[in-house]
Amino acid sequence: MVRVLYFLILIGAIALGFAWLADRPGDMVVTFDGYQYQVSLMVAAVAVVGLVAAIMLSWWVVKALWNSPYTITRYFRVRRRDRGYQALSTGMIAAGAGDAALARQKNKEAAKLIRSDQEPLIQLLEAQTLMLEGNHEAARDKFEQMIDDPETRLLGLRGLYLEAARQGNREAARHYASRAAHVAPQLGWAAESSIEEKAEEGDWDGALKLLEAQKAVQKTDREGFNRRRAVLLTAKAISTFDTDQVGARAAALEANRLVPDFVPAALIAARCLFRTDEVRKGSKLLEAAWRKHPHPEIAELYVHARHGDAALDRLARAQRLQSLHSNHPESALTVARAALAVQEFGLAREEAQASIRMDPRESAYLLLADIEEAAGGDSGRVREFLARAVRAPRDPAWVADGVISEHWAPQSPVTGKIDAFQWRVPVERVGIAIEPEERLAPVMIEAEPQPIEEAEIVEAEPVATDVELVEPDEADAVVESAEPAKADPTEEAKPLSADNDQKPAHDSVQEEKVDEPVRRLPDDPGVPPEERKAGSRFRLF
Incomplete structure (x- = not known):
């Protein structure tokens, strides 16, 4: 559009020039070789313009004829390149779709039409085709060749990294990732693998430096960065808890400040504070974490914060936690355990049964069995609760990649992934269902056993x-x-x-x-009194 406007402005200027000359009559006389040539000014101007146009046209024709061999060659070369890029594009799509035959065909076609030194994607298509055909050894050789070229070095390192990870060779995979991270720190996969390697070696400061470098070159979300930094700081505090008290305390408090609801960070920070007799500050920290995420380890550490406390004092601290997050099974179980320690069997039984009503699980039934055994109840009821514990859903635990751990760890023992452990119910017991009668039957049992007539x-x-x-x-x-x-x-x-x-x-x-x-099965709760009067002779549940 701008070029058309410029063309119109030029034509308008020429027209104005000729109109200006037409309004001012005059003659132009040229003497040449004894002759005098006299023409009007308008004719002379038209002749000059026509002469210039003729000269320009002649120059264009001569130049076109002179450059015609190069123009023809360039036309066929461009056409050949376009066909090669079309074959390369089709081959890459086929490789992504898993069509090895079409990818091989288009790779050969693209290699004939385009030189591999001009287009590095041909080497990538060759490597992808070899991988689809199952020739991983040749694919690794192709990736190693790509490392020698600065333009394809990162691509080759990425391919070798994936191949090593596929074979389960974590050491080789991290070697290639480390090389890639040294060249380009902005690569997420390379930085992630290098951080995992540093974490396995226990070099938490090095892992934190890599994380900072990754943040400097990448636009990562602040929440995710804070979470990963808190995980590394928590791991550092745990590993240096017995050797470097000052460093462990600083790392733990920073981790808790970054992610206040991160349970492992709150636990190690409270332990550091308790060791320096800052019981009040550590308790406040645990209370804040408990409000957001009730966790049995928080309850255990909070109740036993002071080693010299009596059992009644621990019961009071457990009830304090329950008031901070009521109507939660962990709160009820915490009070039940503390009540059992002071032999308040009625309160312990009541809280344990309340926990079962909210979330029936293994630990609650085991606690009820301990309460009945400590209270001097009959062995039949203890066996009943033990049988229900076997069939009840399992308690949450720290789980990562199918591995169940008693304590939190910063990375998975299987894949080495950072922040892999999650507090949840192990998957192998999730499918076990508890019928409503089984949920309520232990709760309806009276405190004192009644003789059966x-x-x-x-x-x-x-x-x-x-x-x-x-x-x-x-x-x-x-x-x-x-x-x-x-x-x-x-x-x-x-x-x-x-x-x-x-x-x-x-x-x-x-x-x-x-x-x-009368001999009962372990999971037989007996006949409730309201069913005994109904006249049924055969109902056991």
Whole structure:
């Protein structure tokens, strides 16, 4: 559009010039070789313009003829290059889609049309095709060749890094990543692998320096950077807790300041403060972390913050935590454990049952078993809670890449990834479901065990005056035992007992069986009182 405007302005200027000459008549006289040539000024101007145009046209024609061989060659070269780039583009798409045959075909076509030293992507397409064909050794050789070229060095290092990671050779993968990070610190994958290597070596200061360098060249989000820095600082504080108290304290407090709800940072910071007798400050720090994320390790450290506290003082501290985050299973379990330590069995049982109502899990049932055992309850109830603990969902734990750890670690033991451990329920027990009856049954048990009467277990039908034959199925339904005895077929056919006391034979069997102690399964909670009065003889749950 601008060029058209300039062209119109030029034409307008020429027209104005000719109009100006037309308004001012005059003659131009030229004497040449004894002759005088006289023309008007307008004709002379038109002649000059025409002469200039003719000269320019002639120069263009001569130049076009002179450069025609180069122009023709350049046309075919551009056409050949365009075909090569089209084949290269199609080959890269085929390699990304996993079509090895088409990628190989387009790679050969592109190699014929474009020189590999002019277009490095041809080498990448060759390496990708070799990987799709399963020839990883040749692919690694191709990546090593790419390292020699400064233009493709990072691409070759990236390919060798991925190949080493695929083979599980973490040492080689980190070697290539370290070389790439030295050349280009802005590469996220290279910096990440170098940080993981420093972390495995325990060089936390070096890992922190790499993280700072990565932040300087990359536009990373502030929250993610703070999280990773807090993880490294927490790991540094844990590793130097026994050797460098001042450094561990500074690192732990900075980590807690960066991410206040990061549980491992809060724990190590509180431990550092407790060691210097700053119990109040450490307790405030743990309380702040507890409000955001109730964690059993926070509760354990908070309750035992002062070593000289009595059991009642620890119970008061547990109740303080419960007030900060009520209606949470961890709060209830914390109070239940502290109450068990002071032998407040009623409070301990109540809080443990409240925890089960909110979130039934293994530790709550095990705690109830400990409470019943400490309270001197019957062994049947203890076995019942132990059986329910076996079937209950598992408690949350520190999990990373399928590995369950009792304590937090800064990186995964499998992949070496930083900040891989998460506090969650292990996946192998997630699918276990608890029925509503099982959730509520332990909660409904009375504090004091009640003796079970024989009439409540088996309610016999009124005995008829006439002698009645009892079918074997009916006798088995009325008399239920953990180990039924095998009766003789000849005895089952007898209507009377052996002592001829005019009682049916099945009544004598009832009297013999009722006198035996009742054996229950470990997960049988017994018959609730409201169901005993309903008249059902066979319901156990």
